[in-house]
Amino acid sequence: MNSIMPFEWILATRFMREARMQTLLIMSGVALGVSVIVFISALIGGLQTNLFRRTLDFQAQIVILPPKEVSRSLRQAGNGKLATLVQPRAQRIQSVDQWQKIMKRVEKMKSVEVVSPVVSGSGFIVRGEANKAISLTGIEPDTYLQLIALRNSIIAGTPNISSTDILVGSDLAKDLGVWTGDKLNLQTASGGTATLIIRGIFDFGNSGANSRSVFIALRTAQSLLNLSGGVTSVQLNLDAPFTAETVAQSIQAQTGLEVESWIAANAQFFSALEAQSMSNNVIRFFVGLTAALGIASVLVVSVVQKSKAIGILRATGTSRRQILRLFLLQGALTGLMGSLLGAGAGWLFLTVWRNVAINDDGTQLFPITFDPMLFVYAAVGATLVGILAALFPALQAARLDPAVAIRG
DSSP: OTTTHHHHHHHHHHHHHHTHHHHHHHHHHHHHHHHHHHHHHHHHHHHHHHHHHHHHHTSOSEEEEOOOOOOEEEEEEETTEEEEEEEOOOOOOOOOTTHHHHHHHHHTSTTEEEEEEEEEEEEEEEETTEEEEEEEEEEOHHHHHHHSTTGGGEEEEOSOOOTTEEEEEHHHHHHHTOOTTOEEEEEOTTSOEEEEEEEEEEOOSOHHHHHHEEEEEHHHHHHHTTOTTOOSEEEEEESSGGGHHHHHHHHHHHHOSEEEEHHHHTHHHHHHHHHHHHHHHHHHHHHHHHHHHHHHHHHHHHHHHTHHHHHHHHHTTOOHHHHHHHHHHHHHHHHHHHHHHHHHHHHHHHHHHHHHSBOTTSSBSSOOOOOHHHHHHHHHHHHHHHHHHHHHHHHHHHTOOHHHHHHO
């Protein structure tokens, strides 16, 4: 095999040089297709990574909650018939039963990185004549700051709070006309009140969260919400975020509590990502199909143009297999060289995009990484497409009758 490959290589390169214009055109087509695949794949990959980061940065991957209070049924007798009336119960703030034991059990699980107790509820902030409804979260800074990217979102002050401190969103601070060091009065429906000092101001990049969310110390929240010693949820992160649903089901089976993973909580988000990935695959397929048809059409024309030469080669002892390998090699070379040009063009497009798609502050709209394997996959894929596209013309050339081919 090694001894006959140079003969086929020489003929393949000669055929390609003799039809320079055709070769350049089809290589340009392959290069354009590969550059589109590389650019779109990297763009969608960067976008999805950015969406995942934004989703996971501001919510726990698994949340353990107390079971919901179920509705009770009442039976009324009338005319000898029984009717069932279902009266939904108003959901009250409840503590996770034996949450300390649950935390210790969860911390022993291999995949768990951090566990944090949380108290959540609603309340009001009163400042002068202003009265703002807020969603308050009581946290232990040591663990909660490892759970979400709150530390990275602080634009003023510090996230390390004590029992007399509070963290507020940038929109809420603007509405109230306050800054770090100012005091705020907190009130809850249960009658709890507290005067707290603004220790830090955060910006989650979300107007709703910035205008309603506040963070206070865990014990302060327990006092305000009349939940002495209790927590409304136990939240945790894993070393492998995409195993969250499996781990959540395992915890629920062991504890009997309600456990929600970030995957279940963002079901629509995942559906959108799947649709996006499917669109990307469809684009790849049709771009690859177009490149394959281009290579096949050029090689079919080449077989017609070179039919006399093929007939002479067959008459002088060249085997059908050699002719077959000749055109397969020509297709592979076309695909490979076009893919290398396309990978370079794709890298250029991505570089231009990184310099053009920027925010007002000069930062990237979303980060795009240059994955070397993406270029390797594109080159290998284009080469395989070239071989497959050359298969029919190669079989056509190999089946030519030498006498008929020479007579034309």
